[in-house]
Amino acid sequence: MTEKRKATLVLEDGSRFEGISFGYEHPCAGEVVFNTAMTGYPESLTDPSYEGQILVTTYPILGNYGVPSTGVKDSEGVSEYFESDRIHCEAIICQEYSDEPSHWQSERTLGEWLKEERKPGLTGIDTRKLTKLLREKGSMLGKIVFESDNEIDFVDPNALNLIDRVSTKKVKSFGSGAKHVVLVDCGTKYNIIRCLTRRGVRVTLVPWDFDFNSLDFDGIFISNGPGSPEFADKTVEHLRKAMAGNKPICGICMGNQLLGRAAGANIFKLKYGHRGHNQPVIMAGTDKCFVTSQNHGFAVDNDSVPEDWEPLFINLNDGSNEGLKHKTKPFFSAQFHPEASSGPKDTEFIFDKFIEML
Numbered sequence: 048m049t050e051k052r053k054a055t056l057v058l059e060d061g062s063r064f065e066g067i068s069f070g071y072e073h074p075c076a077g078e079v080v081f082n083t084a085m086t087g088y089p090e091s092l093t094d095p096s097y098e099g100q101i102l103v104t105t106y107p108i109l110g111n112y113g114v115p116s117t118g119v120k121d122s123e124g125v126s127e128y129f130e131s132d133r134i135h136c137e138a139i140i141c142q143e144y145s146d147e148p149s150h151w152q153s154e155r156t157l158g159e160w161l162k163e164e165r166k167p168g169l170t171g172i173d174t175r176k177l178t179k180l181l182r183e184k185g186s187m188l189g190k191i192v193f194e195s196d197n198e199i200d201f202v203d204p205n206a207l208n209l210i211d212r213v214s215t216k217k218v219k220s221f222g223s224g225a226k227h228v229v230l231v232d233c234g235t236k237y238n239i240i241r242c243l244t245r246r247g248v249r250v251t252l253v254p255w256d257f258d259f260n261s262l263d264f265d266g267i268f269i270s271n272g273p274g275s276p277e278f279a280d281k282t283v284e285h286l287r288k289a290m291a292g293n294k295p296i297c298g299i300c301m302g303n304q305l306l307g308r309a310a311g312a313n314i315f316k317l318k319y320g321h322r323g324h325n326q327p328v329i330m331a332g333t334d335k336c337f338v339t340s341q342n343h344g345f346a347v348d349n350d351s352v353p354e355d356w357e358p359l360f361i362n363l364n365d366g367s368n369e370g371l372k373h374k375t376k377p378f379f380s381a382q383f384h385p386e387a388s389s390g391p392k393d394t395e396f397i398f399d400k401f402i403e404m405l
Contacts, residue, residue, distance in 0.1 A: 051067050051068075052067070052068045052072055052193060052194060053065060053066070053067060053068070053193070053194050054066055054067070054068045054072070054167065054169055054191055054192065054193045054194070055191070055192050055193075056079070056101070056140060056169060056172065056177075056189055056190075056191055057189060057190050057191075057192060058079060058180075058187045058188070058189045059187050059188040059189065059201055060184060060187060062180060064140075064172050064173065064176075064177055065171075065172075066140070066169035066170055066171040066172040067169065067170050067171045068167065068168065068169060068193065069110075069144045069146070069157075069158040069161070069168045069169070069170050070138070070139070070157075070158055070161030070162055070166055070167045070168030070169075071161055071162045071164070071165045071166050071167050071168075072167065072193055073165065073167060073193070073196075074167075074190065074191055074192050074193060074196050074197075074198075074199045075101070075137045075138050075166075075167055075190065075191050075199075076101075076137065076188070076189065076190035076191075076199055076200065076201050076202040077099045077100050077101045077136075077137035077138070077188070077189065077190075077202060077204050078099060078100045078101065078186055078187070078188055078189070078203070078204050078205065078344075079100070079101045079103060079181065079186060079187050079188070079189035080097075080100050080101070080102060080103065080181070080186050080319065080320055080322055080344070081102075081103040081104070081105055081174075081177075081178045081181055081319070081322065082102055082103070082104055082105065082322040082323050082342075083105045083106075083322065083323030083324070083325055084104070084106065084322075084323045084324040084325070084340070084389075085106045085324065086106075086112075086324075086389055087324065087388070087389035087390070088104070088109055088110075088139070088157065089114055089115065089128060089129055090128075090129065090130050090388050090389050091136075091342075092134045092135070092136060092139065092166075093126075093129040093130045093131045093132075093133065093134055093135060094130045094131070094135060094236060094271075094342060095130070095131050095135050095213040095234030095235070095236070095271070095272060095273055096135075096234055096236075096271050096272060096273045096300065096301070096342045096343065097135045097136040097273065097342065098135040098136070098204065098209045098212060098213050098234065098273035098274065099136075099137060099202075099204025099205075099207065099209055099273060099274065100136050100137060100204065100273075101136065101137050101138045101139075101140065101189050101191065102136040102138070102139045102140065103139075103140045103141075103172075103174055103177055103178060103181070104139065104140070104141050104174065105174060105175075105178050105323075106141075107141070107142040107143055107174065108141065108142070108143045108144070108145060109139070109141040109143070109144055109145070109157060109168075109170075110141075110144045110145040110146060110148060110156060110157040110158065111145040111148060111149065111150075112148055112149065112150035112152075112153060113148030113149075113150050113152075113153025113154070113155060113156055113157065114148075114153065114154060114155050114156065114157055114159075114160045115127075115128040115152040115153065115154055116128070116152070116154045117129065121237075121241060122244075123221045123222065123240055123241065123244055124221075125221075125237045125240060125241075126237060128152070129237065130236040130237050130238060130388065131213075131236065131237065133164060134160075134161070134164040134166050135213065135273070136166070137166070137167075137191075138166055138167040138168065138169065138191050139161070139166070139167075139168050139169075140168070140169045140170075140172050140174065140177070141168075141169070141170050141172065141174060142170070142171070142172060142173070142174045142175075143170060143171075144157070144158070144168070144170035146158060167191050169191065181319055182319060185318040185319045186318070186319045186320060186344060188201040188202070188203055189201070190202075204273070204274055205274050205275045205316070205344070207274065208274070208278040209234075209272070209273040209274030209275075209278075210233045210234060210255050210272045210273065210274060210278055210279055210282075210301070211255065211256070211278070212273075213233075213234040213272065213273060214232045214233060214234060214254050214255040214256075214272070215232045215252055215253070215254055216254060217254075218251060218252065218253050218254075218257070219251070219252040220249070220250065220251055220252070221240050221243075221244050221249075221250040221251075221252065222240075222243065222244030222247075222248060222249050222250050223244075223249050224247040224248045224249050226247075226248045226249065226265045226266070226402070226405045227248065227249045227250075227251065227263065227264045227265050227266075228243055228248050228249070228250050228251070228264065228265065228266045228267070228268050228405070229250075229251050229253060229259045229262055229264045229266070229267050229268065230243065230250050230251065230252045230253070230268045230270060231253055231255060231257070231259065231267065231268065231269045231270060231282060231285075231302070232252050232253060232254060232255060232270055233255045233269065233270050233271065233272030233279065233282065233301045233302065233305070234270060234271055234272030234273050234301065235252065235270035235271065235272075236270070236271060236384070236386060236388070238386040238387075238388040239268070239270055239271075239299065239386045240252070241386075242385075242386045242395065242398045243268065243398065246398060246399070246402045247402075248265075248402065248405070250268075251264070255272070255279060255281070255282050256279075256281040256282065257285075258285050259285060259289070260285055260288045260289055264294065265294065265295070265405045266294055266295040266296065266297070266401065266404065266405045267286075267289055267294065267295070267296045267297070268296075268297050268298070268299075268302070268401070269282070269286070269296070269297070269298035269299070269301070269302030269305055269306060269380075270299060270300075270301065270302055271299050271300035271301050271302065271342070271343075271384065272300070272301035272302075273301075275316075275345060276301060276304040276305055276308060276314050276345055277314070279301075279305055279308075282305050283305055283308045283309045286305060286306065286309035287309045290309060290310075290376070290378065293376055293377065294377070295377040295378070295401060295404035295405055296377070296378045296379075297378075297379060297380060297397070297401040297404075298380035298381075299380065299381055299383075299384060299385065299386070300341075300342070300343050300381075300382060300383070300384060301343070302380055303347060303368075303369075303370060303371060303380035303381060303382040304343075304345055304346070304347055304382075306371060306378065306380045307347035307352070307368075307371055307380075310352070310353055310355075310356050310371065310373075310378075311351075311353045312347050312348060312351045312352045312353065312356070312371075313347075313348040313351040314345050314346070314347060314348065315345065315346060315348055316344060316345050317343075317344055317345065317346050317365075317367065319344075320342075320343055320344035320345075321341040321342070321343060321362065321364075321367075321382075321383075322341060322342045322343075323340070323341060324338075324340045324387065324389070324390060324391060325338060326338070326339045326340070326341045326362065326364065326383060327339070327362070327363040327364065328360045328361060328362055328363060328369040328370075328383060329360065329361050329363055330359065330360055331357065331358045331359055331360060331361055336363065337360075337393045337394050338391050338393050339369075339383035339384065339385075339387070339391070339393065339394055340383060340384045340387035340390065340391060341382070341383045341384060342384070343382060346367045346368050346382065347368040347371065347382070348368070349361075349366075349367070349368045352368075352371065355373060355374050355375065356371055356372065356373055356374065357371070357372060357374060358370065358371060359371055359372040359379055359380070359381070360381060360382070360383070362382075367382075368382060369381065369382040369383055370382055370383075377404045379400075381394065381397055385397040385398060386398070
């Protein structure tokens with residue numbers, strides 16, 4: 048790296064971590080969270096569920112395989128290598144950064160991409176110490192300040208309607224087929240669209256607050272999304288109307304929480320959330336265990352699940368809810384990401400189950 052401007056991550060408890068900038072040099076603030084994945088930073092950075100967050104990677108090195116082209120599109124006209132059209136997290140923090148990537152798909156360095164997208168990146172941080180602090184105290188507000196720049200205030204992204212910020216503003220169509228699925232966009236990842244259209248259905252992507260009950264559809268799919276599910280009252284209202292019928296409904300991540308709210312369950316904020324490609328979950332009532340990719344800070348309270356519903360998956364690390372299913376109607380959900388990109392793909396069968404229900 049030619050530029051070595053110092054910057055400091057400041058946490059709300061007063062902790063300070065000094066590092067070196069390798070991205071865009073501008074102060075920022077958000078919720079500091081950690082991700083335990085070993086790979087997949089292009090996908091993580093463009094995941095809308097990271098909106099408003101400062102992302103700490105526990106894997107010690109970033110940038111070693113660079114960044115692929117943003118111009119390559121798949122058959123549906125969306126980016127082949129990314130999960131949305133932009134970087135969503137406020138900044139990314141790592142222990143070591145490589146400015147000399149080695150990968151056949153690499154088009155530029157991670158630092159160059161961050162500068163283009165006006166997002167800070169810090170290296171030289173003791174991420175093990177930082178992660179241990181976050182595990183002890185939970186996710187905290189933080190801010191990144193640069194030498195000679197003025198101090199900025201902390202910002203709590205969970206007090207903002209992040210879902211509205213990342214959701215589509217227009218109704219869009221993808222794929223073709225006899226069956227029609229409405230995809231409610233609370234911050235959907237492109238791979239959800241791919242996983243549905245690859246299975247031969249027509250998808251209509253609608254804004255988070257769109258009343259999809261006015262459409263003619265065969266099933267409803269509720270996407271992932273950032274922040275607190277308490278802001279999506281309109282989505283919950285529309286879901287309750289749809290649940291009076293019997294058309295299949297499936298939710299992922301934020302979709303699990305919104306389906307839970309529509310059913311009457313309570314939602315709570317996890318201490319530090321689940322973020323990574325290695326979270327173990329078990330299918331309730333069985334000995335089937337799956338390795339999953341996750342990115343969420345809120346969860347459904349298992350004790351509040353109504354009698355006509357039951358947990359579908361359970362997190363083996365902390366016993367929290369990882370999915371719901373209705374006992375008699377074709378409604379179910381997963382808190383993790385069965386569409387996971389860059390992986391693992393252990394639970395992509397959930398899309399097959401949803402398509403069968405149609």
